[in-house]
Structure formats: structure tokens, C-alpha cells
Amino acid sequence: MKTAYPPGPKGMPLLGNVLQIRKNKLAFMLHAARTHGDIAHFRLGPIDAYLLNHPDHIRDVLIERADVLPKDRLQNKIISPFFGNGMLISNGEEHHRQRRMAQPAFHPRRLDSYARIFVEQALQGMAGWRSGDEYAIDAEMLKMTIQNVCLALFNADATDIVARAAAAMTSIIELLSTEFDLAIPIPMWLPTQRNRRKREAIRELDSIVMKFVADWRRSGQDRGDLLSMLMLAHGEARGGVTHDELRDHLITMFSAGHETTAFTLVWAWILLSQHPDVEAELWTELDRVLGGRPPTAEDLPQLVYTTMIVKETLRLYPAGWLLSPREPHEDITLGGYTIPKGSMIFISPYVLHRDGRFFPEPERFRPERFRPGADKHIARGTYIPFGIGPRVCIGGAFATTEAVLTLATVAQRYRVSLLPGQSLAPRGNLALRPPPGVKVRVIARKTVAAAA
Numbered sequence: 001m002k003t004a005y006p007p008g009p010k011g012m013p014l015l016g017n018v019l020q021i022r023k024n025k026l027a028f029m030l031h032a033a034r035t036h037g038d039i040a041h042f043r044l045g046p047i048d049a050y051l052l053n054h055p056d057h058i059r060d061v062l063i064e065r066a067d068v069l070p071k072d073r074l075q076n077k078i079i080s081p082f083f084g085n086g087m088l089i090s091n092g093e094e095h096h097r098q099r100r101m102a103q104p105a106f107h108p109r110r111l112d113s114y115a116r117i118f119v120e121q122a123l124q125g126m127a128g129w130r131s132g133d134e135y136a137i138d139a140e141m142l143k144m145t146i147q148n149v150c151l152a153l154f155n156a157d158a159t160d161i162v163a164r165a166a167a168a169m170t171s172i173i174e175l176l177s178t179e180f181d182l183a184i185p186i187p188m189w190l191p192t193q194r195n196r197r198k199r200e201a202i203r204e205l206d207s208i209v210m211k212f213v214a215d216w217r218r219s220g221q222d223r224g225d226l227l228s229m230l231m232l233a234h235g236e237a238r239g240g241v242t243h244d245e246l247r248d249h250l251i252t253m254f255s256a257g258h259e260t261t262a263f264t265l266v267w268a269w270i271l272l273s274q275h276p277d278v279e280a281e282l283w284t285e286l287d288r289v290l291g292g293r294p295p296t297a298e299d300l301p302q303l304v305y306t307t308m309i310v311k312e313t314l315r316l317y318p319a320g321w322l323l324s325p326r327e328p329h330e331d332i333t334l335g336g337y338t339i340p341k342g343s344m345i346f347i348s349p350y351v352l353h354r355d356g357r358f359f360p361e362p363e364r365f366r367p368e369r370f371r372p373g374a375d376k377h378i379a380r381g382t383y384i385p386f387g388i389g390p391r392v393c394i395g396g397a398f399a400t401t402e403a404v405l406t407l408a409t410v411a412q413r414y415r416v417s418l419l420p421g422q423s424l425a426p427r428g429n430l431a432l433r434p435p436p437g438v439k440v441r442v443i444a445r446k447t448v449a450a451a452a
């Protein structure tokens with residue numbers, strides 16, 4: 001029996017659509033969805049791939065049938081030299097176990113103490129800024145978010161490793177993205193230049209997180225953070241948790257937990273700079289709610305507009321722009337089509353969030369969409385910057401709190417203006433990245449007010 005495929009972009013014999021994907025993955029996915037509808041079919045070499053573009057299908061795959069649609073084995077094979085068997089990769093019982101183990105660190109109760117860290121790090125990050133000077137905004141945001149994740153989850157000061165970590169992350173993500181686009185895992189034993197660079201970057205990041213472990217061991221005390229939890233509750237004292245498990249956990253949290261929020265903030269500054277009306281309304285809220293003092297966790301419910309800006313930024317530029325592909329372990333039916341066992345199923349928050357059926361005037365930056373009450377008509381499965389279902393981002397509330405408080409703390413003191421003439425096209429690697437080194441000028445707000 002012949003499988004009836006849904007429509008999709010034409011590919012080449014043998015290669016399928018990999019060349020188009022290599023050229024511009026974001027454009028390919030957007031085009032596939034706009035041209036071919038709710039389920040688009042394409043090929044990665046011999047592998048059948050499907051892009052889902054409707055919340056009904058998305059809920060079906062990520063929630064209702066999540067247990068028969070685990071994360072794809074091929075993609076896992078590609079990224080596992082870096083992520084090991086951490087929570088981003090593992091499936092089934094092992095995933096449940098890891099998620100249960102980490103969950104207490106993300107309990108809403110803990111967000112109060114994290115909030116203090118986020119504000120403190122934003123203040124420290126700005127301490128060296130001089131009004132009128134230019135800065136690469138990605139480097140500035142990475143400084144803050146790397147410190148945030150290390151202090152909050154590992155109780156570790158990361159001041160000295162920010163530049164090394166950021167460079168190694170960029171390198172590993174770019175190397176893995178290439179393999180991912182081609183859907184070909186390159187075995188680590190092959191003596192290639194790329195493998196050498198991959199190994200170097202992984203070694204660098206391993207040494208960073210394992211230093212946190214060594215530092216912890218010196219005191220051996222429960223400091224109430226994720227690292228202490230891993231070390232104590234799960235066997236360090238009993239010799240249980242293995243070196244690899246620890247390493248995989250820490251690498252996963254460290255890498256999933258800093259670039260994503262840093263890039264979200266970069267996009268927020270870009271959008272604010274391009275929308276002075278939104279910027280003005282943000283300042284009005286910050287002045288009214290905070291009256292010049294730094295924000296605290298208690299202010300969060302009042303920072304309504306700041307939160308709307310973060311949500312709208314995550315709509316237009318969701319750092320997790322393409323969810324990990326899911327692989328049906330049996331043939332499934334979706335939207336009237338049979339999706340064969342072993343296919344790759346893709347879902348892109350970026351593509352979905354820019355669909356005019358679900359978000360009118362989708363390309364417009366309009367935080368008003370997320371005014372409490374006005375957002376009621378956004379159906380479940382349509383706005384998914386953190387995914388949905390059992391694999392939803394464990395750090396969603398952490399990241400939102402972090403982004404809102406960092407934005408509030410910085411915007412209260414500075415206007416962040418984009419320098420003209422820069423390319424701002426996003427790059428769809430494993431995460432949605434702004435172009436590296438976007439330049440801004442920071443101007444102290446008192447000066448802005450005096451000039452107005």
C-alpha cells in the first residue's frame with residue numbers, strides 16, 4: 001500500500017530537502033507552513049519529516065499522545081555528545097526520574113530568592129556602564145543570565161567564566177546545528193577538524209560545570225540549591241550519583257538556562273528601541289510601580305505591561321524556535337494522514353506564532369495582545385514559547401521572572417538604543433539567535449528625561 005503524503009516543498013532525489021534547510025532553515029519552515037498548510041511533508045535524506053502548523057495537531061502530539069511520541073533518536077544521537085543523557089534528551093522512565101529530581105529547584109516558592117539574584121545581577125551588570133557609551137548587548141545580557149543561572153541553581157559565582165562559556169556555547173551549537181540540518185550524526189571517533197573543535201568546546205564547558213562540583217565538595221553543605229540537591233538527595237553521600245549523570249544534569253541546566261533568556265532580552269531591547277510608544281508605556285509603569293527603587297518579587301503582579309512585553313517578545317522571537325523533533329514508535333494517524341513509525345515530526349513555535357489565523361497582524365510587535373483578559377482567546381497549543389505537555393520547559397517561570405525583572409531593572413535606569421545600520425535577521429540554529437554583537441548605546445534615563 002502506498003502512503004499518501006500531505007503536500008510539501010519539493011525536494012531532490014536522495015537528498016530530499018536538506019539543501020534548502022541548510023540554506024535557511026527558518027525561511028524553509030515558514031515557507032513550508034504558509035504554502036502547504038497544517039501538515040507539511042518534506043524529507044531529510046531518506047527520512048520522512050512532517051511540520052505541524054495547527055494547535056489541534058500540536059496538542060495531539062505533545063500532550064494527548066506524548067507517550068508514543070518521544071524525542072527523536074537521530075536528533076538525540078547528534079546532540080548527545082554534548083548533552084549526554086540529560087533531561088533535554090532522555091525519554092520514558094529515565095526522563096520522569098530526572099524531571100522529578102530537578103523539580104524542587106523550580107518550585108514557585110523558590111522564585112522569591114531567585115528574584116533577588118536576578119535584580120542584583122542586573123544592577124551589577126550595569127554598574128560598569130557609562131551613559132552615552134556603546135555596548136554589544138548580547139554580551140551584556142549573557143553576563144547577567146550566566147551569573148543568574150549559576151548563582152540560583154549552583155550557588156556558584158561565574159564572573160570569571162562568562163566569556164569562555166559564551167564562546168564555547170556558540171561553537172558547540174553551531175557545530176551541532178550543521179549535523180542537525182543534514183540529519184547526519186558525525187561519529188565522534190572520526191578524526192575531523194570539526195570533531196576536534198567539538199571536543200574542545202565540550203571539554204571547556206565540562207571543566208566549567210565540574211569546577212562547581214569540586215567547589216561544592218570542599219564544603220559539602222546543603223545550600224538548598226539544585227547542585228546540593230543532586231549531590232545530597234541522590235547519592236553523592238551514598239556514592240550513588242555517577243560522574244556522568246551529574247555532568248549531564250549540570251550541562252543541561254547551564255546551557256538550556258542562559259542563552260535562551262539572554263537572547264530573549266536582546267530581542268526585547270531591539271523591539272523596544274524600534275517602538276518608542278511601547279518604551280514610553282514601559283517607563284510609565286516602572287516609574288508608577290517602583291518609584292525609582294529596584295524591583296522585588298512582590299512587584300511582579302504589578303509589572304503587568306513589562307510582562308506583556310516579555311510575552312510578546314517570546315511570541316515573535318521564541319528562543320526555542322523549533323522543538324526537538326518527535327518520533328512515532330508506531331504508525332499514527334494525524335489530520336487524516338498516516339505518519340509512519342520512524343518519521344520526524346517538527347513543531348515550530350516561531351512559525352506558529354507568526355500565523356495570521358491565530359495572531360492578527362502577526363509581524364507587528366503589539367504587547368496589547370497579552371493584556372490580561374485580552375489573551376483569553378489564544379487557544380491552548382497556539383502560543384508555545386516553552387513548549388507544552390510533559391516536556392514543557394522546566395525553567396519557564398524561572399526565565400519569565402528573570403526576563404521581567406532584568407528588563408525592569410535596566411529599563412528603569414537606562415534607555416537602550418539600537419545603533420542604526422545593523423543586520424537584525426534572526427538565525428535559526430538550535431536556538432533562535434540574534435546576529436552576534438548587536439550594538440546599542442545606553443543613555444541614563446535622567447538624561448533622557450532632561451533632553452525630552
Ligand code: HEM
Binds near residue numbers: 390
Ligand atoms: C526564555 C527562555 C527559555 C525558553 C524560550 C525555553 C524554551 C524551551 C522549550 C521550547 C523547551 C521544550 C523543548 C521541546 O519540547 O522540544 C524547553 C525545555 C527545557 N528547558 Fe527551557 N527555555 C527557556 C529557559 C530555560 C531555563 C532558564 C532553564 C533552566 C534553568 C531551561 C531548562 C530547560 C530544560 C531542562 C528543558 C527540558 C525539559 C524536559 O524535556 O522535560 N529552560 N525550553
